[in-house]
Amino acid sequence: MKVLRNSDEFPDYLKDASNFRGKCDLLLLPVHEEEIEGAMKLASGEGMPLTISGNGTGLTGARVPEGGAVLNLGLIPKKMEFNEELGIVTLSAGLPLQTLLQAAEEKGFYFPPDPTEKLCACGGIVATNASGAKSFSYGAVRSFVESLDLVLTDGTAFSLRRGEFIARGNRFDMLPFNQKRALDFTPLHMPAVKNASGYYLKEGMDLIDLFIGSEGTLALTKNITFRLLPKPAGVLSCLAHFSEEEGALDFIDQARFLTGEKKPRALEYFDQGALRLLKSDFPFSDDLAGAAVWFEFETGQEPPDLLIEIILSMFSDCGGKGEIIMAASPGERKALEQMRHSAAYKVNEYIASRGVRKLGTDTAVPAERFREYYIESRNLVRSAGLEYVIYGHFGNSHIHLNMLPENQTHFEAGKEIYSELCQNAVRAGGTVSAEHGIGKIKKDYLKMMYGEGGIRAMREVKKAFDPDFRLGRGNIFDPE
Numbered sequence: 001m002k003v004l005r006n007s008d009e010f011p012d013y014l015k016d017a018s019n020f021r022g023k024c025d026l027l028l029l030p031v032h033e034e035e036i037e038g039a040m041k042l043a044s045g046e047g048m049p050l051t052i053s054g055n056g057t058g059l060t061g062a063r064v065p066e067g068g069a070v071l072n073l074g075l076i077p078k079k080m081e082f083n084e085e086l087g088i089v090t091l092s093a094g095l096p097l098q099t100l101l102q103a104a105e106e107k108g109f110y111f112p113p114d115p116t117e118k119l120c121a122c123g124g125i126v127a128t129n130a131s132g133a134k135s136f137s138y139g140a141v142r143s144f145v146e147s148l149d150l151v152l153t154d155g156t157a158f159s160l161r162r163g164e165f166i167a168r169g170n171r172f173d174m175l176p177f178n179q180k181r182a183l184d185f186t187p188l189h190m191p192a193v194k195n196a197s198g199y200y201l202k203e204g205m206d207l208i209d210l211f212i213g214s215e216g217t218l219a220l221t222k223n224i225t226f227r228l229l230p231k232p233a234g235v236l237s238c239l240a241h242f243s244e245e246e247g248a249l250d251f252i253d254q255a256r257f258l259t260g261e262k263k264p265r266a267l268e269y270f271d272q273g274a275l276r277l278l279k280s281d282f283p284f285s286d287d288l289a290g291a292a293v294w295f296e297f298e299t300g301q302e303p304p305d306l307l308i309e310i311i312l313s314m315f316s317d318c319g320g321k322g323e324i325i326m327a328a329s330p331g332e333r334k335a336l337e338q339m340r341h342s343a344a345y346k347v348n349e350y351i352a353s354r355g356v357r358k359l360g361t362d363t364a365v366p367a368e369r370f371r372e373y374y375i376e377s378r379n380l381v382r383s384a385g386l387e388y389v390i391y392g393h394f395g396n397s398h399i400h401l402n403m404l405p406e407n408q409t410h411f412e413a414g415k416e417i418y419s420e421l422c423q424n425a426v427r428a429g430g431t432v433s434a435e436h437g438i439g440k441i442k443k444d445y446l447k448m449m450y451g452e453g454g455i456r457a458m459r460e461v462k463k464a465f466d467p468d469f470r471l472g473r474g475n476i477f478d479p480e
């Protein structure tokens with residue numbers, strides 16, 4: 001195992017893509033899987049808090065340590081074993097998502113909930129219950145996790161298969177690492193929207209779901225088995241511009257209710273600010289349009305004529321501008337996908353260049369409240385005179401409204417508005433984080449969702465797995 005004690009040697013582990021900064025005393029880099037338990041024990045033995053680091057693409061400071069030790073799985077040789085008959089793959093948590101996506105594709109499979117950023121580690125996407133454009137049709141990473149190999153902070157290792165430990169009401173009669181020990185929990189009133197805020201605590205739940213989305217606070221994930229889907233024969237990817245943003249929202253409202261073969265697997269939005277930001281790199285982005293929608297369908301070898309007719313008719317009904325870009329070949333499709341990735345990337349680049357932290361919402365609300373929420377949010381930011389761009393997974397009523405503060409003063413003003421946007425999402429029955437998680441920067445907003453009672457319920461559960469609050473300290477909620 002490689003052990004580094006001078007943090008000047010590993011500055012990259014003291015931040016993530018949100019530009020949240022931390023400090024730490026020890027970096028643990030096991031070089032064999034068998035060393036992971038020892039590394040956990042070493043940190044415990046020194047009485048240190050321990051932060052697990054994936055690839056640092058997180059947007060909430062969750063992998064950023066606030067002292068103590070950091071453990072990263074990057075040096076461990078990566079395994080990835082496909083069972084093509086069952087359509088599953090078992091892999092090391094340190095494996096980069098990009099490697100999984102490529103290998104799955106070569107074998108005729110695909111992994112639908114991949115987030116926009118592909119450089120993350122597979123352990124990271126499980127820990128944050130990440131999701132992406134295709135989650136509109138297929139849900140988040142949670143829906144694809146079949147089993148996990150986990151390690152507790154004291155080095156205790158165990159495995160969990162989906163369906164193996166199901167709660168009887170609000171009680172697990174035993175825990176996988178101690179059959180004599182029961183766990184009683186208080187369920188949370190989780191919103192009926194895409195959600196990555198806090199622990200998953202539900203009556204009759206599967207224990208594996210507690211670990212998914214727990215942001216490195218309960219256990220380290222060592223290995224993962226994911227379910228895969230057969231790759232579709234063809235994909236039609238489209239970019240439609242609209243004269244007014246209302247038209248784009250109308251289009252999304254109509255497309256959201258298409259069913260069967262006509263159901264889009266992705267339904268994404270760009271406002272005019274995002275189109276302007278993207279114009280120089282993606283000349284096909286029409287920055288004079290009010291807004292645009294990127295959407296995709298799974299098809300046979302050729303897109304059916306009926307589907308194209310439906311798309312064109314909806315486009316014309318909703319005030320479409322120019323012609324829809326329709327991409328069916330992998331190369332053409334890639335350009336549209338890159339445009340979506342670039343929107344997020346460019347915002348993060350702007351934030352880093354100004355030396356401020358990210359101020360982008362990750363809120364989602366029920367579909368029937370979405371349009372009202374969108375307009376209210378946009379007006380709030382606009383009336384404060386702050387620059388902003390909006391994009392997001394609008395099929396899931398999930399919005400990334402990114403304020404672009406020029407300096408710390410603007411950042412502070414934006415923070416006030418950010419809090420109001422979270423409050424409004426909660427009032428509308430939604431969530432403060434639909435996919436990025438809570439980490440260290442959204443804890444106050446989580447309290448808006450669940451109140452002190454909900455936070456207490458999560459703390460009680462954490463105690464069963466990490467009684468000294470060592471793991472992922474400062475993530476999701478603070479120790480009492």
Ligand SMILES: Cc1cc2nc3c(=O)[nH]c(=O)nc-3n(C[C@H](O)[C@H](O)[C@H](O)COP(=O)(O)OP(=O)(O)OC[C@H]3O[C@@H](n4cnc5c(N)ncnc54)[C@H](O)[C@@H]3O)c2cc1C
Pocket residue numbers: 016017051052053054055056057058059062063073093094115116117119120121122123124125126127128129130131132133215216217219220221222341344345348435436472475
């Ligand atoms: C440009 C850009 C676009 C993005 N788009 C999306 C998107 O569309 N959807 C989305 O969901 N996210 C998105 N993200 C956020 C980010 O990619 C995800 O949160 C990702 O899941 C983080 O993975 P990571 O390996 O980088 O984790 P890190 O940032 O390193 O860590 C994140 C959390 O995971 C925990 N963790 C990591 N590995 C393990 C492990 N083995 N065991 C236990 N805990 C672990 C850490 O402790 C931490 O709490 C985007 C980020 C960027 C920069």
